Amino acid sequence: MLPNNSFKADGSAAAQLSVGLNKGKFMAELEAEGSYRSEVALRMRRRALDDRLRRFTAGVFGLMGYSAVSNFLATLGSFSGATEHQTLALFSVAFGLLLGALYSFGAYRVWFKDDIRWWPVAFPAGILIVLSLLAFVAGALALVPLVINVALLVMVPIRKRAAAAAAAIARKPLSVSPLFKE
Numbered sequence: 001m002l003p004n005n006s007f008k009a010d011g012s013a014a015a016q017l018s019v020g021l022n023k024g025k026f027m028a029e030l031e032a033e034g035s036y037r038s039e040v041a042l043r044m045r046r047r048a049l050d051d052r053l054r055r056f057t058a059g060v061f062g063l064m065g066y067s068a069v070s071n072f073l074a075t076l077g078s079f080s081g082a083t084e085h086q087t088l089a090l091f092s093v094a095f096g097l098l099l100g101a102l103y104s105f106g107a108y109r110v111w112f113k114d115d116i117r118w119w120p121v122a123f124p125a126g127i128l129i130v131l132s133l134l135a136f137v138a139g140a141l142a143l144v145p146l147v148i149n150v151a152l153l154v155m156v157p158i159r160k161r162a163a164a165a166a167a168a169i170a171r172k173p174l175s176v177s178p179l180f181k182e
Contacts, residue, residue: 042172049166056159060121061111063152067124067145068103071096099124116163118156125149 075096078089102124109115132146 042169046166046169049162049169053159053162053166056155056162057110057114060152060155060159061107063148063155064103064107064110064121064124067128067148067152068100068107071100071103075100099127102127116160118160121152121156125152129153 075093078092078096106120106124109117109120126149128145129149132142132149135142136146
């Protein structure tokens with residue numbers, strides 16, 4: 001084993017003290033650099049989580065908006081059948097308007113109010129999933145509404161977890177580092 005003479009320049013106590021002080025100064029610089037790096041990493045993590053939440057919010061809003069517009073347009077199309085079968089057509093028109101209003105309300109809550117609760121998305125999606133399954137049992141395949149609404153229901157808990165992660169990291173304080181200047 002080789003002796004470690006890095007702390008003894010000339011063997012005196014003053015030389016050892018001098019090396020120790022320089023080592024403390026170097027460690028402080030390393031800690032400041034480490035603090036700077038952890039602060040940058042925390043900012044990058046915040047940005048990534050916010051981007052993920054924004055993507056999920058935009059996805060839910062887009063699917064809800066598409067469903068609202070398609071329900072309103074289908075309601076306009078069912079006005080033509082109102083002259084032939086009045087009772088069924090009026091029910092169809094009223095139900096289409098109700099679904100369009102529910103989807104519009106859900107899209108409003110998701111985008112403008114940044115609401116992460118499940119019910120503004122799940123109520124209209126659940127109603128349309130049940131109707132799509134009933135149509136499938138009756139012999140009519142309604143695959144697109146089924147896929148869109150299942151995707152909406154899947155995205156609700158994922159978006160809620162992303163919002164919780166973004167909120168948790170937003171509560172972490174950023175240290176004031178002299179090396180980091182915005």
